Amino acid sequence: MTAQRQRILSAVEDPLPFKAPFTITGYTFTAWPVVVARLETGGPAGEGEASGVYYRDENPAAMLATIESVQEEIEAGADRQTLRNLLPAGGARNALDCALWDLESRQAGRPVWALAGLEAPRPLITTFTIGAADPGKMADDALGYVQARSLKLKLTGDPDLEAERLRAVRKARPDVWIGVDANQGLTPDTLEALLPALVDCDVKLLEQPFAIGREADLEGIKLPLPVAADESVQGLADIEALVGRFDIVNIKLDKCGGLTEGLMMVAEARRLGLGVMVGNMAGSSLALAPGFLLGQLCDIVDLDGPVFISRDRDPPVVYEDGHVSYPANGWGGGA
The missing domain is CATH 3.30.390.10 (Enolase-like, N-terminal domain)
Structure with missing residues (x-):
């Protein structure tokens, strides 16, 4: 029937x-x-x-x-x-x-x-992402984010080139918080070679340095900055295994399957003493809106997906003074 x-x-x-x-x-x-x-x-x-x-x-x-x-x-x-x-x-x-x-x-x-038991949302400082490119191009992109207080640089694995990229961006923007995202592109050897540049450029976060399945390689490396798990944490069940290897959990709703599980992941990460970050795949403001609510509970916010697309949905997310906010009359607004 x-x-x-x-x-x-x-x-x-x-x-x-x-x-x-x-x-x-x-x-x-x-x-x-x-x-x-x-x-x-x-x-x-x-x-x-x-x-x-x-x-x-x-x-x-x-x-x-x-x-x-x-x-x-x-x-x-x-x-x-x-x-x-x-x-x-x-x-x-x-x-x-x-x-x-x-x-x-x-x-x-x-x-x-309100349904999720959260406080009314406030604007959040967000990172703005710079794709991997020639060091000069990345420096120009950094200057183009005039309002940014926080930048995230995409890396591709060559430590010498990464060092040039980092130094070019830091010279262009001595004022901002910088994190780097390797997207699984480093090895223990290339990370060791890159460490002096990470320290010299005052990088505050290293995201997903090694490939999925190589998380244990982090156990023998002393790092002067926190490490975030992205690809290594897909959902709630993956968090406990991160303890002792990673410092921060990057929660993305596309990975974990929605805001419902995302909220559960925040609670579990906090219980285990891990920091929490919210990220996004590329997408419109409609995709960003629930992530913005999750971001109210997070230490680091990386919600710049709509910046990269050529058209957005109505109402669009607002970027101002390095912060992200979402209109109350949009997704989940109750009206």
Whole structure:
């Protein structure tokens, strides 16, 4: 017997072209396709956007197929906790989870932050990301982020080139907090060679230096700066194994499958004495909005995805004085 529908679920792909090519370890992107899930009830509707996890080969076609596989359950009234049992972590679950939060908010007439037991959101200092390029180009990009108080540099693994990049950016912007993201591109040897430049340039964070599966290599290295796990932590179940190797957990909703699990991850990381960072894959302001709420609980915020795309959604996120904020009348606003 087919369950009676309480909602109508739809999902579509949106290509979201980049303003310019963007390079990290092993990849250059010119667009960032996303999936938008929408739940309609005849009254309020909820939406969620997800881009999936590129290094897990998630793509819009796969995410759409995954969403379709649970359409009957979602339309019959499955809630967010049931969704965690229906689907594994990833982009499809993120889109649905965030659409469910948005729908609940609009049906209740209360913002998501209140439903989640959070305080009213405040603007947050965010990093602005500089893709790996020629050192001079990266320095120019750093100068282009006039308002930035915090920059994150993408690295690709060559310690000599990375040192040049770091010194060029630090010379251009002596005033900002700098973190670096290796995206699994370093080894113990190349990290050791890079350490003097990290210290000289006063780098405050090293993100995901080694490949997934090589986390134990961090145990024998004394580092003068905190290390964040990104690719090495996909969801809640991965956090405990980070203790003693990493200092900070980078939570991205596309990885963990939505705001519901993201909130659980913050609580678990804090319980284990780890710092917390919120990041985002590229995407529009619709994807950033739930991450912005999670960022209210985090030590480091990296929410600059909409900066790179050539068109955004309404209402757009606001970047001002190095801070990010999201309008109260947008996703999860309760109106």
